[in-house]
Amino acid sequence: MIAVPPDGLSQAERAPIQQYLAQxxxxxxxxxxxxxxxxxxxxxxxxxxxxxxxxxxxxVRARAKLGVVPLVQRTVxxxxxxxxxxxxxxxxxxxxxxxxxxxxxxxxxxxxxxLMAYRELKQAGIDPDHDLDxxxxxxxxxxxxxxxxxxxxxxxxxxxxxxxxxxxxKVDIKKIRIIFTSKPFVDWVYVARKDVSEEQQKKFxxxxxxxxxxxxxxxxxxxxxxxxxxxxDEEYDxxxxxxxxxxxx
Numbered sequence: 001m002i003a004v005p006p007d008g009l010s011q012a013e014r015a016p017i018q019q020y021l022a023q024x025x026x027x028x029x030x031x032x033x034x035x036x037x038x039x040x041x042x043x044x045x046x047x048x049x050x051x052x053x054x055x056x057x058x059x060v061r062a063r064a065k066l067g068v069v070p071l072v073q074r075t076v077x078x079x080x081x082x083x084x085x086x087x088x089x090x091x092x093x094x095x096x097x098x099x100x101x102x103x104x105x106x107x108x109x110x111x112x113x114x115l116m117a118y119r120e121l122k123q124a125g126i127d128p129d130h131d132l133d134x135x136x137x138x139x140x141x142x143x144x145x146x147x148x149x150x151x152x153x154x155x156x157x158x159x160x161x162x163x164x165x166x167x168x169x170k171v172d173i174k175k176i177r178i179i180f181t182s183k184p185f186v187d188w189v190y191v192a193r194k195d196v197s198e199e200q201q202k203k204f205x206x207x208x209x210x211x212x213x214x215x216x217x218x219x220x221x222x223x224x225x226x227x228x229x230x231x232x233d234e235e236y237d238x239x240x241x242x243x244x245x246x247x248x249x
Contacts, residue, residue: 001032007141008141060240101153113156120156
């Protein structure tokens with residue numbers, strides 16, 4: 001059982017990923033999106049999930065609580081960004097323009113959709129708890145949709161998800177403007193539940209490391225990746241530091 005975050009893809013659209021992993025790992029694979037980031041952690045805890053793609057904040061929490069094993073990350077995850085977006089019919093062009101506006105974070109446990117977005121707002125002189133009328137959408141595609149349809153004035157989302165949805169025509173990019181891009185940080189990582197056998201961990205790792213541009217472009221595109229590399233726990237120390245500073249650890 002492999003848990004992936006909401007990314008705008010349907011189960012049918014993810015079929016090539018599932019088929020690739022099943023072939024490379026020589027076992028039946030089920031790829032699915034839990035209801036929330038908390039549900040993913042719960043599945044890793046009770047054994048119903050074997051592998052998962054976790055955002056940086058969820059990872060450091062799951063590492064501390066459950067001892068999950070970091071396996072691989074996309075190269076883009078080493079220099080990741082949160083993008084702040086606003087509706088094109090709003091007068092919002094900078095972070096300071098967000099004061100008093102309706103705003104959407106992603107999942108409360110999201111790194112790019114909450115933790116890093118919150119930090120950028122604080123550094124810009126915006127106190128989200130007092131200066132914004134905010135809500136949690138629960139997922140990056142939902143944040144983007146809320147901005148696109150004008151339900152909220154602005155929001156913070158995963159840069160790669162926005163790029164993918166725009167490229168595939170799942171969002172009307174003419175209705176959205178990017179007003180700010182965060183400083184880079186380390187984010188998503190694929191992990192194994194600590195009780196998963198070393199053999200299965202190695203097969204999963206090898207499968208993602210084996211994805212090659214020019215040969216596996218269809219799968220890489222769905223994963224919003226160009227290449228996978230091994231991931232290491234110490235890379236996420238910077239996320240731990242920010243989480244401690246904002247009391248979100």
